[in-house]
Amino acid sequence: MESDVLLEMQGITKTFPGVKALDSASLRVSRGEIHGLVGENGAGKSTIIKVLAGVYQRDSGSVRINGKQPEPLTPASVHDAGVRFIHQELHLVPHFTVAESVFMGQELAGAFGLKRRLMRERAETFLKEALQANIPGNALIRDLGVAERKLVQIARALVDGKASLVVFDEPTAPLDSGESEQVFTAIRQLKSRGISMIYVSHYLAEITALCDSVTVFRNGSTVSVLEQVEANSTDTIIQAMVGRDIDALYPEKSHAVGGAFFSVGGLTDGQRLQPLDLTINRGEIMGVAGLIGSGREEFIDTLYGVRAAHAGSISLAGNVVNIRSPSEAVAAGIVLVPRDRRHDGLVLDMAVSDNINLATLEAVSVAGLEHRRKATERADDIAATLDIRPRNVNAVARYFSGGNQQKVVLARWLITQSRLFILDEPTVGVDIGAKVEIYQLVENLVAEGASVLVSSSDPGELLGLCDRIAVMYRGALVDVLEHDELSMDNLISMTTAGIPRAAEA
Amino acid sequence: MAVAPAAIFLLLLVYLGVTAPNLLELSTLSLILQQSIPTAIVCMGLASVVMAGGDDVVSGGIDLSIPATAVLAAAIIADQLVNHGSGLAVALMLGMGAALLMGVLNAVLVVTIGMTPLLATLASSVAAVGITKVVTSSRRINVDHPLIVFLRDAQFHGISVAVLLTAMLALIFYVALHRTRWGMHLQAVGGSRDAAEVSGISPKRLMAHSFLIAAVAGALASVFLLARGSGSTPGSEENLLLEMVLATFLGAAFSPRRVVTLWGAVLGAVLVSLLSVGFKSIGVDVFWTGCIKGALILLVVASAAYSNKQRR
Amino acid sequence: MTYNSTIQPRSGQKHRPAKRLIRSACVAMISAAAFVVPVVNAADLTLEGKKIGVAVVGTQHFWDREAFNGALDMVKELGGEPVPVDGGRDNQVHADNHDILLSNKVDAVISILGDGAVEPKFEALKNAGIPVFTVDHLSPHGVNNTTSDNYYMGTTIGRYMADAMGGKGKVAVFNAFEGALRICGIRTGLWKYVLQDYPDIEIIQPELAEEFANAPEDARKKTLDLLNQYPPGELDAIHVGCWDQPAIGIVQALEEAGRTDVLVTALDGGPDTLEIMAEENSPFVANVAQQPRLIGQTAAMNAARHFAGESLLPQTFVDVKPVNGPDGAKAVYEELGYGTL
Known part of the structure; x- marks a missing residue:
């Protein structure tokens, strides 16, 4: 008799030089379920997925797929065991057709060359029946929407019909809510066909809506497994994810905040970024929170003139300034410490x-x-x-x-x-000691009357450092957390579900 | 923007059609086809490399050495036939073998050592030109071998045999590049190296293949170069290089997906030949023809780069 | 190879009466050295209503350009419509251009220079009934070749060089085209023929081969290499076998290397090289100047004569001007109408 457990990973440990990325972590997926995998950045989610994919070799622990232990675990043996990975990147060729993309690397060919018609028909049928999408097989990828491209990517992984477990890594990160729904429909359809899935996402709303059970990772270990996920499981998940106090990394917030100094009105890049308004006061540290794809990066780039603003105004000390390039930003007294300092800074x-x-x-x-x-x-x-x-x-x-x-x-x-400092991910790749120094430096800046905008993916850093935090979700600024509203729960629920705190209360 | 080169080209064609009425006569068209032959064949090679390496003009696939390789092979064949009394088989083997070595060199430089194709093939092109000079002492070698003369003059039902052979060659290249799994893999690598890799395709192997294919094209072109020139003429790679790049990327502007394809490249070669013949028929100064061709290359390559940028 | 035996009139025998006119009807346009058989008065020659293709291998060099323009102007002057095509200094393109003239259905083709690649093209034109008049390119498929007296050029430059060298020493020769172009075969062949009588003059082996395009720069580099190989005292002269564009680069190289003791001789004598020769203490000591414009004009007139029903000799020779030393260069420069030095 087949066991109910499809995937069983136990006691997985993986050490990189100087870092223990996984510490006896476990992950267990039952047959026919959608299993969520959540955790903060660096919690070990991608490491365990890469161990499963055979990209990283584990130091210890066991991996059983379908009751068998494929040894060694290599990309090929995992593929043969019926496990498929839907990476965050689409990996599609813009000028290929849908059919060519679905069958890339697994083309159907006979003695007289490629069976183009057969491939087109099979691609169309699979997209329609398994993913509920009507996409013409001869459409070019570059003419498709992002969600449709995601479905083509999924079809490529599954079209051979041999998949039993599919791992989705942040499948909706580049999508807006309407597009995400299209992908959810496809995922539910796959579930009805008996395929099991691991769903990795920062979007807790998606996790609770889609998943049957959830594993929460923190600091390289499995800290919690929820067997029954319901709509109100979000709080439980967040507590499991955070589970720590914000420590004494951050300086005392002793600076005085003055009147309005910098403001943007209706700023948009005409693409991903929806028009937003924001005011920063003199001597204030304003945070910007948001997941990857929330529009946080676009917002910062547009402010700084790296990305062209489509509409909206920026004013500094009551004067409207026109920023079309970083040099104009510098001239106006705005400076950026970019996120990729090794390349941009x-x-x-x-x-x-x-x-x-x-x-x-x-x-x-x-x-x-x-x-x-x-x-x-x-x-x-x-x-x-x-x-x-x-x-x-x-x-x-x-x-x-x-x-x-x-x-x-x-x-x-x-x-x-300068009078306004924009710090984009100021402490990525920085050790604890230097972090503390940088935080103190920021505190000194505002104490001298400058204003600071900190964009960060680390909620602890934002909470510890900022006077207020603007939260972005899927391209829009959804709310600004005031000083007395700053809490990890508030921040996480807003960045992951986009719910303004008022609705939650 | 991507269609701009095509549009300008069509305008030029209409203008030439009106001002040089004999341009569209059968005899002229057949002349145009004949004059396009060596270019068309080296274009097939370049198309393979661009399809496998991607059409990014700087980091993508390009092989500037094909014309020099063809001229080198032609020189070796001519030198063997005329100065060493070798038989045709030996001469062809030596000439084409040298061409294939150039292909291996390019593949090693790009795939193993990791040079940008642009620089690697520029360097090997310079090397091939140098070897050609050594082989021929920069002298022209007249060749009157019956097979070469046959290739130059023979007709089959009023159509040049060379044109027919080139068409067959194009068909073979087409089937290989567009109708086989191997060809699809090649295109996948050029379209997105990462996508190919996650689909289980080895980009390095296919890129190496593409340089070898290009060398084969160069080797085949050499025979037609010999036939066209009734011998080997050092220095003919320059014009060939210009026309090859222009034709291949122009072909992309005409292809439905706006990417370099085999038919696009061959069509491009014919159009470039048509343009040359047309300009000369209406008496445009040769220097102006050079300017116009240069401007067209710029336009074609710039629009390819621009539409790449738009896609990202 | 002897001077006279190479001229074998193909059709001269049938027109014996015409021969009598040679001396009396010498046309002002064509200099005394031209051996045409005139039956039509120059003033009556016409190309009215004729489309004449004029193909030239390139127009970068003075000689080529002058011959090309001479032919074009004369075609126009005679009322014809010229169809010019320029090979851009690429022999293959030049040859292919003849196909275009063929498809353009011209009435005659004047083809200036070119290598073996043009022969099949001439044959195709001949088969299509289009007469070909060549310049500096003797072809079995052409009606007539207008050229300088290459035999005289070859022997004269041989004698001048031998004299300048004092009858002994080592000479290097740029000789890329002796085997490929008949006119070069004549010029260099006869130069070597003259040197047979100077046993103390040694031609350095292997011979050098200049490039067709970018000749001056190419020759400059090759000369610098040569000078490294042959230190002072081991090289006495450098000769360019068939033209003199490389000589520009050779003189530059000699000056760069401070080796102006090495003598330079070449053929063609356009204004650019005559100017170099006219300089004080120039190493460039001897040349034979041609009259390219007159050659081009003569080819066009020969086409008109052909259409007037006149039988042409296979070759029409246009006078050349031997140039010896700086004073000779100044005199020829003035005589050919290039100005005064």
């Missing part, structure tokens, strides 16, 4: 002092030529203030640690005497 092969002086070369130039000694002295001063280590401003930026690189970028903008 730093010239890695330049000396630290050159990196620091990059934005303000005029100040250390004589008749258009850089005054080297003046430049080095100035860079050394600020490096001392920020405690950039090692204290050698002539060294090349590439060899500094993440935290110190981040401080170099900060240093560059600090000496511009």
